[in-house]
Amino acid sequence: MSNAPHQKKIIGWKETVDLPDWGIEHIVAKSDTGARRSALDVSHVVELPGNRLQFDIVVDRKDRSTTRTVVAEIAHQTHVRSSNGQRHERYFVSTRLVIAGVVKEVEFSLVSRANMVCRILLGRKALEDDFLVDAAVKHVSRTRRKVRMVEDFEI
Numbered sequence: 001m002s003n004a005p006h007q008k009k010i011i012g013w014k015e016t017v018d019l020p021d022w023g024i025e026h027i028v029a030k031s032d033t034g035a036r037r038s039a040l041d042v043s044h045v046v047e048l049p050g051n052r053l054q055f056d057i058v059v060d061r062k063d064r065s066t067t068r069t070v071v072a073e074i075a076h077q078t079h080v081r082s083s084n085g086q087r088h089e090r091y092f093v094s095t096r097l098v099i100a101g102v103v104k105e106v107e108f109s110l111v112s113r114a115n116m117v118c119r120i121l122l123g124r125k126a127l128e129d130d131f132l133v134d135a136a137v138k139h140v141s142r143t144r145r146k147v148r149m150v151e152d153f154e155i
Contacts, residue, residue, distance in 0.1 A: 006129065006130075008129075008130060008131055008132045009100040009101070009102060009130060009131055009132070009141070010131070010132050010133075010134050010140060011031060011099065011100050011131050011132070011133055011134070011140050011141050012031070012133070012134055012137040012138035012139055012140040012141075013030065013031050013133060013134070013135050013136075013137070013138055014028060014029070014030050014031070014118060014138035014139065015028075015029055015031065015099055015100070015138070015139060015140065015141050015142075016028055016029070016139065016141075016142065016144055016145060016147075017029045017097055017098060017099045017120065017122075018097070018098040018099075019057075019095055019096070019097060019098075020096055020098060020103075021095045021096050022057065022068060022070050022095060023068065023149055023150035023151075024057065024059060024068055024147065024148075024149055024150070025147070025148040025149075025150065026144075026145045026146065026147045026148055027057075027059055027119050027120060027147050028061070028117075028118045028119055028120065028144075028147070029099070029118055029119070029120035029121070029122050030116075030117070030118035030120070030121050030122065031122050031127060031131070031133040032121050032122065032123055033123075033124055033127065033133055035121060035123035035124065036123050036124050036125060037080065037092075037107070037108075037109055037123045037125060038106055038107065038108045038109070038120065038121055038122050038123045038125065038126045039108060039109045039110075039111045039113065039120070039121040039123075040057060040093075040108040040109070040110055040111070040113075040119070040120055041057065041058040041111065041112065041113035041114070041116070041119040041120070042055040042056060042057055042058065042110045042111065042112070043055070043056045043058055043064070043067065043112065044056045045091065045110055048071065050073075051073055051074050052071055052072065052073050052074065053071070053072055053073075053074055053091055053093065053110070054069065054070070054071045055069070055070060055072075055110055056068065056069050056070075057069075057070055057119075058113075058114075058119060059119060059147045059149065060119075060147060061117065061118075061119065064114065068149050072093040072094075072095065073093065073094075074091055074092070074093065075092040075093055075094045075107050076092050077089060077090065077091055077092065078090060078092065080109060090109040090110065090111065091109070091110045092107050092108065092109050092110070093107070093108055093110065094106065094107045094108070095108070097122075097126065099122075099131070099141060100131070100140075100141035100142075101141070102130050102131075104126065104130065106122075106125075106126045107125070107126075108120075
């Protein structure tokens with residue numbers, strides 16, 4: 001076993017990532033080292049029996065009606081303080097994220113990011129151990145492509 005330090009991948013402040021468990025590829029994510037937790041742009045959140053949620057992931061900034069409906073187990077609920085200082089109760093779900101060839105389990109708070117450029121915000125907990133963010137560049141891990149939803153995905 002090697003004692004060499006883990007080689008971190010350099011990513012830009014904006015990248016496209018995949019959410020393979022939910023059949024979404026090339027969704028735009030912003031790396032935010034000032035945020036502790038990650039957030040996902042969703043609408044129509046509904047509590048289901050069995051500690052689950054159904055929600056629509058908004059995949060297109062310009063057309064908020066372009067969504068992918070997902071059912072996921074609630075990882076937890078907690079109070080979070082938004083950037084404007086207000087406290088809100090939020091649901092968190094967990095799924096695999098692929099960025100720069102690295103597959104990680106990431107926990108996302110479910111929020112509306114309607115006024116934001118990126119559908120996903122990646123906080124420090126998602127970035128730690130694997131990535132260094134170069135704030136001067138974007139789309140380092142791969143070229144920007146249009147978001148794609150895999151057709152054979154099932155809820």
